[in-house]
Amino acid sequence: MRPAALRGALLGCLCLALLCLGGADRRLRDRHEWKKLILVQHWPETVCEEVQKDCRDPPNYWTIHGLWPDSSENCNGSWKFNLKEIQDLLPEMKEYWPDLIHLFPNRSSFWNHEWRKHGTCAAQVDALNSQRKYFGRTLELYRELDLNSVLLKLGIKPSVNYYQVADFKDALARVYRVIPKIHCLPPSQDEEVQTIGQIELCLTKQDQKLRNCTEPGQEPPHKKEVCEDGPVFYPPPKKAKH
Ligand SMILES: *[C@@H]1O[C@H](CO)[C@@H](O)[C@H](O)[C@H]1NC(C)=O
Ligand SMILES: *[C@@H]1O[C@H](CO)[C@@H](O)[C@H](O)[C@H]1NC(C)=O
Numbered sequence: 001m002r003p004a005a006l007r008g009a010l011l012g013c014l015c016l017a018l019l020c021l022g023g024a025d026r027r028l029r030d031r032h033e034w035k036k037l038i039l040v041q042h043w044p045e046t047v048c049e050e051v052q053k054d055c056r057d058p059p060n061y062w063t064i065h066g067l068w069p070d071s072s073e074n075c076n077g078s079w080k081f082n083l084k085e086i087q088d089l090l091p092e093m094k095e096y097w098p099d100l101i102h103l104f105p106n107r108s109s110f111w112n113h114e115w116r117k118h119g120t121c122a123a124q125v126d127a128l129n130s131q132r133k134y135f136g137r138t139l140e141l142y143r144e145l146d147l148n149s150v151l152l153k154l155g156i157k158p159s160v161n162y163y164q165v166a167d168f169k170d171a172l173a174r175v176y177r178v179i180p181k182i183h184c185l186p187p188s189q190d191e192e193v194q195t196i197g198q199i200e201l202c203l204t205k206q207d208q209k210l211r212n213c214t215e216p217g218q219e220p221p222h223k224k225e226v227c228e229d230g231p232v233f234y235p236p237p238k239k240a241k242h
């Protein structure tokens with residue numbers, strides 16, 4: 001084969017391989033496949049900070065952002081959110097899963113958003129295959145894992161003095177015995193160090209048991225919003241709900 005032809009053949013192989021990979025990727029996405037669930041909890045004061053919006057009386061406890069399948073979204077557009085199905089959960093929903101920033105016209109629009117984007121995918125699993133089960137199970141996990149008490153018990157409280165990211169990582173790893181994922185807001189004009197914003201605990205797909213957020217033998221991906229090692233601010237609520 002002449003060099004040019006060889007080069008062409010090699011290039012062809014490479015393109016074919018890429019095409020196949022791309023195709024497999026797309027097929028996976030089309031089938032809305034996912035491997036683990038992520039219970040995402042956020043720190044209200046930081047959420048308020050992030051959107052630069054005045055949140056009235058943000059709670060002084062971690063609240064639920066959502067229960068997210070790791071790699072699919074919007075799995076069933078025709079499965080509409082129905083507040084009636086979760087009537088009995090409303091007192092707890094309002095307390096532990098509030099729409100902190102009033103981003104939406106009303107509180108149930110936040111739940112509507114979470115259901116359509118994440119719940120319709122989570123519903124592949126029997127334990128989560130209705131709105132009542134999806135929201136109910138999430139609240140149950142929030143209670144069971146009890147992040148607020150865990151942090152308090154370990155003496156980690158909002159403070160004007162900075163913590164180290166390792167303080168959070170070590171504490172959570174010690175109690176839950178899995179690797180969590182912690183997200184921070186980067187330093188800003190107002191705050192010279194990063195601010196803790198979100199704690200993710202990963203769960204197995206079928207039975208929602210704690211698992212590492214990393215895959216075995218894999219380093220956590222270095223994403224911008226994941227906290228850098230070093231000091232971190234855990235902001236006390238400016239206007240605490242007594
Ligand atoms: C989407 O949701 C609707 C309403 O619950 C249901 O009837 C339908 O089977 C679902 N479609 C898929 C592909 O799961
Ligand atoms: C809240 O918003 C939803 C749409 O997301 C709407 O269907 C519902 O009627 C609204 N409820 C109130 C009390 O305004």
Ligand SMILES: *[C@@H]1O[C@H](CO)[C@@H](O)[C@H](O)[C@H]1NC(C)=O
Pocket residue numbers: 178179211212216
């Ligand atoms: C979770 O990660 C830790 C630390 O890398 C490792 O020792 C442990 O075996 C992992 N657990 C599972 C279930 O993979």
